[in-house]
Amino acid sequence: MASPVPLVRVFRSGVEEAVHLGSIAVADERGVLVASAGDSGRIAFARSSAKPLQAAVSLSLADEDPSDAEIAVMCGSHNGEDVHIETVQKLLGRAGLDFSALRCPPALPLDLEAARVVPEPRPELHNCSGKHAGMLLACVRRGFDRDSYPEPDHPIQQSILSAVGLAAGTPPVAVGIDGCGIPVHAFPLVGLATMYARLARPERLESLAPAAARAIRGMVSEPYLVAGHARICTLVMQAVSGVIVKVGAEGLLCAALPEKGLGIAIKVEEGSGRPWGPSLLRVLKFLDALSSDEEASLEAMAHPPVLGGGRPVGEVRSDFELVTS
DSSP states (O other): OOOOEEEEEEEETTEEEEEEEEEEEEEETTSOEEEEESOTTOEEEOGGGGHHHHHHHHHHHHTOOOOHHHHHHHHOOOOOOHHHHHHHHHHHHHTTOOGGGOOSOOBOOSSHHHHHTOSSOBGGGSTTHHHHHHHHHHHHHHTOOSTTTTSTTSHHHHHHHHHHHHHHTSOOSEEEEOTTSSEEEEEEHHHHHHHHHHHHSGGGGGGGHHHHHHHHHHHHHOHHHHSOTTOHHHHHHHHSTTOEEEEETTTEEEEEETTTTEEEEEEETTOOSTTHHHHHHHHHHHTTOOOHHHHHHTHHHHSOEEEETTEEEEEEEOOOOOEEO
C-alpha cells in the first residue's frame, strides 16, 4: 500500500514551514485508475462530495424538474448567504413545506459576513439544508414519511445506498452518519474518482442517468448556489468551462471532467482544505483540462501568497508528480 505524498509545501522567508500530505486518484467511467499520487486505495467517507449523486436520487424519486438554482443548492454546501436561503425556501415551497420540516441541525452560515447578522443558529442556515430540502421534496411526491428521512432504513437513503455503489463501482466499505445526520458512505479514493467520472458520463448510472445529468447541468449553470463567495467549488466552476467541483469535509475534494470522462478525488490527510486549490489546479493542468486564460484567472488559487505584515514573504508550492497507470 502506497503512502500519502506532500501535496503542498508552505515556505515562509525561505524556510519550509508546513507540509500537507495527501493522496489523489484519477479514474475513468469504467473504474480504471488513470493517474495517481500517494495512496489511491485510501479509504475516505464521501461526505458532502456525495451531494450531486444524492440530489440525483431525490430528483429521480420526486420526478420533478426544479430550477437550475434549486438543483444547484441541492447539490451544494452553501455559504448561508441570502440567495442560498431564499433558494432553499423555494425548493421547500414546491412541497408545501417550510424550514420547520428540515432535520439538519441548527447552524450558522459558513460565510462570515452572513454569520455576523444572524442572531442564532437555524437549520436552514446549515450548509446541507439544500440537500435536505431535496429529500423532503422526494418524500412528499412519493408519499414517504417526512420525519424519518435521515434514517438509514428510509426508502430515500436505501435508494442512495444503491446509487453510490453503482456510481463507485463497488459497495461502500462502511456506512456512517454525516455531520448533518444523513448516512455517509466510505470508499477507496479510486472509487470516489469513479463516482465522479460516472457523473461526468451519466449513461453509466443506468436509470439514474437523466437525473444525474440534470444535477450536473444545474451545478454548471448556477455555480454560486453550490457554495458561494470565496469558495473553491464556485470559483473553479465559474472559471473553468464544464468542470464540476464539490468539496467534502475532512480534506476531501472531488471533481468531474465531462469532456474527458474523468473523475478526480483528492484527500488531504490532516483534513485541511488549504491544499485544495494548488492540488486541484495542478491535476487539471496535468490532464490538459485548463486553457491558458483559465489558468491565468486562477493564478492566486494555484499559488496563494504567504503574507507577513500584509506583504508576500513566501509561497505555497504544489510540486507532486502524478503517476499514470
